Amino acid sequence: MSDFFEGIAPIPFEGPESENPLAFRFYQPDRLVLGKRMEDQLRLSIAYWHSFAWEGGDPFGGRTFERPWFGGGMEAARLKAEIAFEMFDLLGAPFFAFHDRDIAPEGQSLAESNRNVREIADYFARRMETSPTRLLWGTANLFSNRRFMSGAATNPDPEVFAYAAAQVKCALDVTHQLGGANYVLWGGREGYETLLNTDMGRELDQLGRFLSKVVDYKHRIGFPGTILIEPKPQEPTKHQYDYDVATVYGFLRRFGLEKEVKVNIEVGHAVLAGHSFEHEIATAVALGIFGSVDANRNDYQSGWDTDQFPNNVPELAVAIHQILKGGGFVTGGFNFDSKLRRQSLDPEDLIAAHVGGMDVCARALLAAAAIIEDGGLDQALADRYAGWETPEARDMLVEADLAAIAAWVDQDNIDPQPRSGKQEKLENLVNRFV
Structure with a gap:
């Protein structure tokens, strides 16, 4: 047991009148909402990358956070994993999600990197024997290392394609080992800077073949979870192959994968694509590819994906209304792809941010359920x-x-x-x- 969250007790429910910033006002896991437990309707998840791997930097300034696990190495990765589960337990979080590079440092070779990932996954497995927290989804980071500067599956170098495929295999194996409900493919670098050096037809075919191989491998190992693509527009390049839900659907249809793959929709990405969150959810439901969502918000005065914690109940309520009308989550859930602001330095800030986000989701769920029960809109x-x-x-x-x-x-x-x-x-x- 670490002392990182020293003095913070498990978060209680105190009701709407509570003024305690470390208490739930609306989130009650066992409360029945439209015949299902609130926890099962929302399936809330903690994002490992923003909560434990992000250092607080931005394009104009470096690290602002001081965490005892920063500095790299496997000892730090083990400490980070220990503290992560301490936070999951304090919040009563049903799920978490991670990239392979969030949980373990990259080694001198892919074999070493994969060994590091598997070691931390083994720790997760032991910890999950006594923790109620489960894995919503895992994924591979195919964007941070400079080898992926021209994409992963769409890279002009076949060796990068092969490296990415091997990295995804390990990440999918680990996700399967941990009982993950989904596996996500986030194509942050699958786009182009200029058509002057891009063969778009070739790159789309490469991406389609890559995804087909992931689906084939899922079936080969018996992974029962859902394969998800996360639509990602305008960032880091303005020309992305997975721009929005409709674009992803057209891509899936072209390669005969529309029955195999669904989408993980993020609030911030919907905004960058010029859509509303509820529009992207409704589109996915209508096309039969709705899977999961990332809960966050953008600063509407910024043209960037700012990944702030959700705090707008009316906006989230109409989105959850679309989810509920579409049948609700099956394997997906609400993942907090949200990060603290650079000036929120304290461990308590990390807990308070998630308490607020969980309450906003709960309050929005109750509003959406009330709209359905009223029946006037239907x-x-x-x-x-x-x-x-x-x-x-x-x-x-x-x-x-x-x-x-x-x-x-x-x-x-x-x-x-x-x-x-x-x-x-x-x-x-x-x-x-x-």
């Missing part, structure tokens, strides 16, 4: 599309050709008039609950 939607329930309307989408449709219009002297979409009325309805 009824308004049903009324708006009621005309499509008639035999003639259904036949238009199935049997009737253009000539038959035109004959129906002539025969019944159809002259449709516009009807109000009632947007403001529906916004007012939502505002009653958020």
Whole structure:
């Protein structure tokens, strides 16, 4: 047991009137929401990279955090893992998520790097025997090392492709070993700076083959979890091959993977793509590829992915409403891909940030559930599309050709008039609950 969180007790639930910054006001794991425990509806997860690997730097300044595990080496990695599980226990976190390079230092060779990752994974496995925290997903960091400056799967050098494939194999093996619910492919470098040195068709084919090989290997080892792609626009390059949910779906369809792979949607990435979070969720649900989400927010005055903790209940409530209407999570969940601000230096800040984020998710879930239970929004939607329930309307989408449709219009002297979409009325309805 370390003393990093000395003086901080497991976080209690104290209710909406509590003024304790280290107490839950809304998050109650066992509270039933639409027939399921709140914990099972939200499936909250702690991101290892931001919470334990990020040092507080930005493009204009270096490290601001001082952590006892900074400095590298396996001894530091073991300490980091110990403190991570101490935090999971304090928060009662159901899940965590990691990149391979978050949990263990890179070695002089891939073999050494993989040994380091497996050693920490073995520690996780032992710790998980007595901890309630499980693995939401694992992934490989195919973006930080300079070898990936021109991409991983899309790299013009086949040796980089091979190295990335070997690294993913190890990360997927470890995720499987730890009972991970998903495996994520985050293509942060899968894009291009200029078409002058880019063969786009070749790179897309490489990316498709890479993903197909990951899916094949998943089945070979019997990994029961979901393979996820995380849409990632404009960062670090403005031309990304996995720009948004619709782009990813087109890519999956091209390579016949739309039944095998789903998406992990991040709030900040949706904003950078020019969409809302709920739009990306609704798109994924409609296309049948919704999987999981990263909970954070961007600074709307910045054109960058600032990864701040979620604190906007109305925005999150309408997004969770889309998730619930789509059937809720299966293997996915809410992963806090969120980091402290550079000036939030204390261990207590790390706990308080997650307490606040968990409460915001809980409060948004309760609001979304109340909207569903009220039924007014569903009824308004049903009324708006009621005309499509008639035999003639259904036949238009199935049997009737253009000539038959035109004959129906002539025969019944159809002259449709516009009807109000009632947007403001529906916004007012939502505002009653958020």
